[in-house]
Amino acid sequence: MSEVFFRPAADIGPENTQIDQIKELFKKINVVEKGDLVAIKIHPGEYGNTTYVRPVIVRTVADLVKEAGGIPFITDTTVLYSGKRFNGADLLWTAAVNGFTFGSMNAPFISADGLLGDDSVAVPIGGEYIDEITVASAIAKADAMIMLSHCKGHPASGFGGAVKNLGMGCLDKEGKAKVHAPGKPDIDMERCIGCGKCIKTCPWDAISLKNGKANVDKNLCKGELSCLGSCQFDSIRPPEDCTTEMQAILGEAALGPLKLLPEKIGYINWIFDLTPGCDCFNFSAQPFAGNVGILASMNPVAIDKASLDLINHQINKEGCMHSIKDVWGIDPIVHLEYAERMGVGSMEYSLDI
The missing domain is CATH 3.40.50 (Rossmann fold)
Incomplete structure (x- = not known):
């Protein structure tokens, strides 16, 4: 003890x-x-x-x-x-x-x-x-x-x-x-309006517009998820239970x-x-x-x-x-x-x- x-x-x-x-x-x-x-x-x-x-x-x-x-x-x-x-x-x-x-x-x-x-x-x-x-x-x-x-x-x-x-x-x-690797997000295409705000947030150039919608290159993404706060339409979706896996790796x-x-x-x-x-x-x-x-x-x-x-x-x-x-x-x-x-x-x- x-x-x-x-x-x-x-x-x-x-x-x-x-x-x-x-x-x-x-x-x-x-x-x-x-x-x-x-x-x-x-x-x-x-x-x-x-x-x-x-x-x-x-x-x-x-x-x-x-x-x-x-x-x-x-x-x-x-x-x-x-x-x-x-x-x-x-x-x-x-x-x-x-x-x-x-x-x-x-x-x-x-x-x-x-x-x-x-x-x-x-x-x-x-x-x-x-x-x-x-x-x-x-x-x-x-x-x-x-x-x-x-x-x-x-x-x-x-x-x-x-x-x-x-x-x-x-x-x-x-x-x-x-x-942070478990946090690489997906895009909800129905919610995304292609405004591009998330692109400006990512310093790794992992987000781009494709057919008028945001697209995440998971080979470039670091999973840090600061992009979440840039989207007012809740279109950026982290993987389910990613915080549990991230905590495991953190420990x-x-x-x-x-x-x-x-x-x-x-x-x-x-x-x-x-x-x-x-x-x-x-x-x-x-x-x-x-x-x-x-x-x-x-x-x-x-x-x-x-x-x-x-x-x-x-x-x-x-x-x-x-x-x-x-x-x-x-x-x-x-x-x-x-x-x-x-x-x-x-x-x-x-x-x-």
Whole structure:
């Protein structure tokens, strides 16, 4: 049974700030040895998003890494969708606009998978769905990692936390495409009016007009499904149950970074601003539940299970829904179960408050 350390949001005050809580929790998951190059894996938010983990929290972690003798760098990876993080240059620009600069964090920000999102290391997985996965090279070649995850909802996995940060956030474009592969959509020809909006959304040129209707080239499509939001006629249809298969691959892919950094990853889950959508959204919707607090653990599956339990408790207390599953109709326990099967971690935990 893994220990998960919890500092409630309700305890925050002038003598016990989030910074104070991070300093306490870091001691519990400090994997840094003198001279280590330490990746601090974050999500800096898409341009227009405002509810990502705040730079001052990241700065606190960077300072703690330095105090432990490590050399910190802040990092994230490029994305599959058309936005302001598609390549390494735009990723660094967006991070800076959102407040993640050397001046604010006292550490450099690096695109972990390089300029074009193809700088990676292949890792054998041997899963039910995937044999190997490609981990971004700056993470693969680091000596240690502190993973700082903003917990929130997600339209494909139901929930984003430490496991999703491992099995998606630490991958290059090829790895992300492998996880998203079950999502390659079809077109409902009766609904499609051939407006072409979806064509502009896809950065892979996978959609074209054929006989006045949208057509998806599944050899080019990456399955990321950002095209769904471009169609007001509901003509883009993902495969049935694709989210379940995607979660299974996500759980398996989470093993990749662990194999490269065994016993050298510490996890912090930041459960504030519980928005329905991922920080990849270019806006921040209203939270679906109140703030919960900060958790830390050496076990990514346990910390996510504890986070889900605490979020569901908050939801029940407020009476707004039954559980986080109600946000998107997707049960996030699926990717935790697959991660557990792969040996990423165990869902059994004890909560230390």
